Amino acid sequence: MTEKLIEKREENNQDEQSEFKIPEFLPLLPVRDIVVFPYMILPLYVGRDLSITAVNEALASGRILILVAQKDQGVDEPGPDDLYRVGTVVTVIRMVKMPDQRVKILVQGLVKGRVKEFVSQKPYFKVSVEKFEDAEGKNVSSVEIEALARAAKEQMAKLLEKGKMISPDILAVVESLDDPGKLADLVASNLGLKVDEAQKVLETASPMQRLKKVNEFLGREVELLTIQEKIQTQAHDELSKTQREYFLREQMKQIQKELGDSDDRGEEITEIKAKLEKANLPEIVAKEVNKQVSRFSKMHPDSAEATTVRTYLDWIIDVPWSVSTPDALDIIKAKRVLDEDHFDLEKIKERILEYLGVAKLKKDMKGPILCFLGPPGTGKTSLGKSIARALGRKFIRMSLGGVRDESEIRGHRRTYIGALPGRIIQGLKQAGSNNPVFMLDEIDKLGSDFRGDPSSALLEVLDPEQNHSFQDHYIGLPFDLSKTLFLTTANMSDTIPPALKDRMEIIRLSGYTEEEKLEISKKYLVPRQIEAHGLTVKNISFDDKAIKAVINGHTREAGLRNLEREIATICRKHALKVATNGKSKHLRVTEKNIHDYLGVVKFQREDEKEAAQVGVATGLAWTQFGGEIMHIEVTTMKGKGGLTLTGKLGDVMRESAQAAYSYCRANAVKLGITPEFAAENDIHVHVPAGAIPKDGPSAGITIAVALASALSGRPVRNDVAMTGEITLRGRVLPIGGLKEKTLAAMQAGITSVIIPYNNLIDLQEIPDYVKKNLTFIPVKTVGAVLKHAFNAVAGKPAKKKGK
Numbered sequence: 001m002t003e004k005l006i007e008k009r010e011e012n013n014q015d016e017q018s019e020f021k022i023p024e025f026l027p028l029l030p031v032r033d034i035v036v037f038p039y040m041i042l043p044l045y046v047g048r049d050l051s052i053t054a055v056n057e058a059l060a061s062g063r064i065l066i067l068v069a070q071k072d073q074g075v076d077e078p079g080p081d082d083l084y085r086v087g088t089v090v091t092v093i094r095m096v097k098m099p100d101q102r103v104k105i106l107v108q109g110l111v112k113g114r115v116k117e118f119v120s121q122k123p124y125f126k127v128s129v130e131k132f133e134d135a136e137g138k139n140v141s142s143v144e145i146e147a148l149a150r151a152a153k154e155q156m157a158k159l160l161e162k163g164k165m166i167s168p169d170i171l172a173v174v175e176s177l178d179d180p181g182k183l184a185d186l187v188a189s190n191l192g193l194k195v196d197e198a199q200k201v202l203e204t205a206s207p208m209q210r211l212k213k214v215n216e217f218l219g220r221e222v223e224l225l226t227i228q229e230k231i232q233t234q235a236h237d238e239l240s241k242t243q244r245e246y247f248l249r250e251q252m253k254q255i256q257k258e259l260g261d262s263d264d265r266g267e268e269i270t271e272i273k274a275k276l277e278k279a280n281l282p283e284i285v286a287k288e289v290n291k292q293v294s295r296f297s298k299m300h301p302d303s304a305e306a307t308t309v310r311t312y313l314d315w316i317i318d319v320p321w322s323v324s325t326p327d328a329l330d331i332i333k334a335k336r337v338l339d340e341d342h343f344d345l346e347k348i349k350e351r352i353l354e355y356l357g358v359a360k361l362k363k364d365m366k367g368p369i370l371c372f373l374g375p376p377g378t379g380k381t382s383l384g385k386s387i388a389r390a391l392g393r394k395f396i397r398m399s400l401g402g403v404r405d406e407s408e409i410r411g412h413r414r415t416y417i418g419a420l421p422g423r424i425i426q427g428l429k430q431a432g433s434n435n436p437v438f439m440l441d442e443i444d445k446l447g448s449d450f451r452g453d454p455s456s457a458l459l460e461v462l463d464p465e466q467n468h469s470f471q472d473h474y475i476g477l478p479f480d481l482s483k484t485l486f487l488t489t490a491n492m493s494d495t496i497p498p499a500l501k502d503r504m505e506i507i508r509l510s511g512y513t514e515e516e517k518l519e520i521s522k523k524y525l526v527p528r529q530i531e532a533h534g535l536t537v538k539n540i541s542f543d544d545k546a547i548k549a550v551i552n553g554h555t556r557e558a559g560l561r562n563l564e565r566e567i568a569t570i571c572r573k574h575a576l577k578v579a580t581n582g583k584s585k586h587l588r589v590t591e592k593n594i595h596d597y598l599g600v601v602k603f604q605r606e607d608e609k610e611a612a613q614v615g616v617a618t619g620l621a622w623t624q625f626g627g628e629i630m631h632i633e634v635t636t637m638k639g640k641g642g643l644t645l646t647g648k649l650g651d652v653m654r655e656s657a658q659a660a661y662s663y664c665r666a667n668a669v670k671l672g673i674t675p676e677f678a679a680e681n682d683i684h685v686h687v688p689a690g691a692i693p694k695d696g697p698s699a700g701i702t703i704a705v706a707l708a709s710a711l712s713g714r715p716v717r718n719d720v721a722m723t724g725e726i727t728l729r730g731r732v733l734p735i736g737g738l739k740e741k742t743l744a745a746m747q748a749g750i751t752s753v754i755i756p757y758n759n760l761i762d763l764q765e766i767p768d769y770v771k772k773n774l775t776f777i778p779v780k781t782v783g784a785v786l787k788h789a790f791n792a793v794a795g796k797p798a799k800k801k802g803k
Contacts, residue, residue, distance in 0.1 A: 020110055022089055027054035027065040028115065028125035032073045035198035036088045037185040038109040047102040048076070054124035055095065055103055063092045066113050066129055069195055080118045080125075086132055086203045089113040112202065134181050135205035145180050148211045152187055155218035162225040166190055181207030184214045191217055231255060269297050272313055280322040285477045289316050312414060315421060315475065318429050324483060325433045328392030329360045341386035342379055343520045348372065348507050352387055355485075366464040367435075367485040371443070371501075373493055374509030375623075375740070377559020380489040381441055387487065388437035396427040401442040406452025409461065411474035421474040424461060424481070435483035443500070444490035455497045462486055462503045510739040511558025511627060513767055514551055514747060521547045525564045533571040538586060540574050542567075545591040552747065553601035558627065558740060570597045612718045615710030617789065619702030620723040620745055620753070621694070622737030627744030629721055630694075632687050632702050634710040639682025647687030650695025657685055659726050660704035663782060664711065667730070671786070673711040683707070698735040700726030701754070704782050705789045714790050721745045722754035722785060730782040734758040739765050746773050753777065754785055 029051050031044065044067075046052055058065040068087035075082050090107040097103055112132035120126045156174055160166050170190055177183045188201040188210075197217065204210040231254040276289055292309055299306040328334065334356055338349045351370065359365055372380040381397065388395035403409075411422035420426070427438060440462075446455045460466045467481035488504060490496060512520065526542050547567075555562040570589055574597075578584040589597070615634040620627060645657050661683070668675045685703060687694055701724040709716045723741055725733040734756045745753050757778040763771065779785050 026129050027057045028127045029054045035069045036067045037189040040109045085115045180211045184210040187214045275317045320434045324435045334390040337390040366482045369462045369486045369504045371488040371504040371506045373490050375558035377561035378509045384439035384487045394431040394436040396431050396436050397439045399441045401445040403454050404447040404449045406457045409454050409457035411472040413473045421472050425472045437485045440488045443488040444495045529568045529571045533575045540587045542589045546589045546594050549591045556603045612715040614715045617702045617706040617716045618721040619699045620741035627740035629748045632706045634706040636681045641678040642682040644684045648693045653695050656697050656700040657703050664707045671708050697725040698723045701785045719751045721750045724756040732756045738762040
């Protein structure tokens with residue numbers, strides 16, 4: 001914003017000021033960022049509707065208005081209380097409308113005015129104004145006034161010498177002025193004062209006092225320019241060629257020195273040392289850290305290396321080297337907490353209580369490394385929180401899914417920009433103790449690439465014999481992880497590296513049975529969802545048959561996630577009714593009305609869909625989501641002995657199919673099959689669903705039964721499922737995942753399960769009520785399998801052979 005002074009003779013100005021008579025009422029224009037003084041000529045940009053209306057009114061009636069500064073520049077719609085009462089009456093010399101709807105006006109200050117009263121505020125400020133006269137000072141020495149005026153003129157000349165942006169024409173006018181009031185106004189208008197400072201000058205009635213204030217501002221400005229010149233000189237002398245980039249920082253340092261601000265460097269070093277002593281560091285750590293503190297004290301505070309060392313020291317201070325939370329060793333209380341949070345899971349609860357028992361007897365025991373292996377939704381992660389609560393420890397969870405960088409575990413070396421410790425040390429800092437329950441979630445989904453193998457970095461973390469001296473790349477000092485209780489979770493054990501698996505104690509969590517899901521729903525899921533949706537037991541309740549209908553007809557999973565999601569759907573729909581109607585009758589969810597909320601049944605029992613058929617056998621499969629049943633289909637057609645396998649089968653399953661086919665060809669006569677079938681027929685083996693990948697050897701006997709059925713024309717019982725690996729000699733080998741498979745069979749309505757004889761020992765892990773509902777038939781050979789698979793097709797079950 002440019003400013004010009006009306007270059008007129010002083011006598012003419014005095015005559016004009018004395019002759020000008022302010023109209024009784026004037027439009028008022030609020031201005032921001034500036035205080036206008038008499039005799040100034042300056043442009044103003046006007047954008048507010050209220051202000052534009054005031055300008056138009058002035059142009060229509062004598063081109064006179066009063067400019068008043070706002071107290072707060074941030075107020076867009078000021079009221080009378082937001083404006084000062086003393087301003088400057090101006091005349092509008094010129095007005096130009098801008099393309100952006102604003103108005104540019106050129107105004108000339110005439111005299112000071114005081115707002116007596118706001119006559120109206122809409123559509124613009126209309127005010128009553130009186131002339132703000134200069135007060136004639138009594139007993140004022142002309143010598144004192146002359147001295148003040150001379151001092152002001154000299155300091156204006158100094159400002160120009162020291163580089164202050166002042167027009168030489170202004171300085172010439174200043175030299176020619178003798179009136180102290182006008183001199184003060186002219187100097188104040190060219191100093192670039194803040195609004196409140198300039199307003200004080202404007203409101204000072206005494207010309208002499210006004211000139212004194214202006215001299216104070218001039219002195220301050222001269223001093224600031226002198227100090228700035230000194231700072232620039234000192235900083236330039238001190239800086240070497242390699243330090244020129246710190247020029248501005250040196251200026252700031254000199255400014256603080258001139259202002260008398262204390263140097264906080266020494267206090268910072270003292271504070272760091274006090275915190276390190278309080279941290280109770282191990283001896284080897286304290287020795288290294290003291291070296292770093294010594295280095296830090298000798299560094300330039302603004303250097304990049306000083307910032308790196310300070311960040312490193314902050315991490316050393318924050319890591320809980322010697323901070324431990326006391327264990328709650330009350331075994332009975334811990335058992336109660338575990339039972340409150342989780343249903344069943346007796347093996348895991350027993351293992352945690354064993355750990356507590358040993359910890360109670362041996363204070364310095366090392367924490368075990370436990371791996372919870374099971375399908376999704378079986379409560380592995382929430383179990384970690386429950387264990388931490390039972391032990392009275394902090395809980396930290398770290399997801400390893402998709403982690404491919406070794407530095408995520410061990411951290412980055414401090415030589416890299418933006419280096420940080422690994423997530424192990426970060427988790428301990430977050431916990432604030434060195435003995436939290438640390439859960440490494442989804443350890444089976446670790447990856448590796450050119451940045452390293454994080455599973456290899458975990459070998460040290462999860463080895464009780466090594467983790468007492470774990471070294472993070474960033475910290476670079478040994479940290480004792482032996483007090484930390486590490487828990488890991490996985491859905492599959494096959495993808496866990498063998499070396500890592502060997503370091504963990506694996507505890508398997510099988511899928512939940514229908515009865516277990518019912519109990520968990522009643523105790524945990526239903527109450528949690530009722531509360532989560534703002535309902536109470538007065539609004540909604542579920543009966544057992546309804547929950548079973550959800551379990552069997554709307555979910556097909558080993559865990560509980562989809563079950564809880566369906567319960568949430570019912571609660572959500574009822575919550576909408578309650579919110580819409582204000583009040584709603586109590587809803588009792590039953591087997592009959594559940595379809596009103598969840599729609600048609602999504603899953604049907606397999607026995608409801610299939611009858612006994614030729615060439616179709618029911619097998620059992622294990623997936624990371626639990627057990628599944630699968631129908632293996634075989635059909636024959638005229639051909640030359642070709643074997644086609646479809647259903648997205650893996651290599652192992654294809655080999656099992658080849659073994660089953662070879663067995664049927666080698667034993668065709670025993671199986672009642674025409675020996676020439678291989679030369680006259682093509683065989684097609686299909687395993688639905690075709691889009692889902694399948695692999696594994698446990699479908700061997702199922703494929704053999706389906707082949708024998710298709711080639712002999714005998715139907716296979718639809719209430720029998722089977723699992724087992726086949727050999728060319730017809731032996732049945734043991735398989736894994738028996739519990740999950742039998743649970744899937746029971747949920748599908750199967751009554752008999754054919755299992756390898758060597759899997760009889762695994763029946764101990766199967767719940768008693770499952771054994772009551774299923775007949776287990778242990779077999780050693782394929783001949784025994786075929787006997788039971790083809791027997792009692794009309795519906796008579798085979799005699800129970802095992803428990």
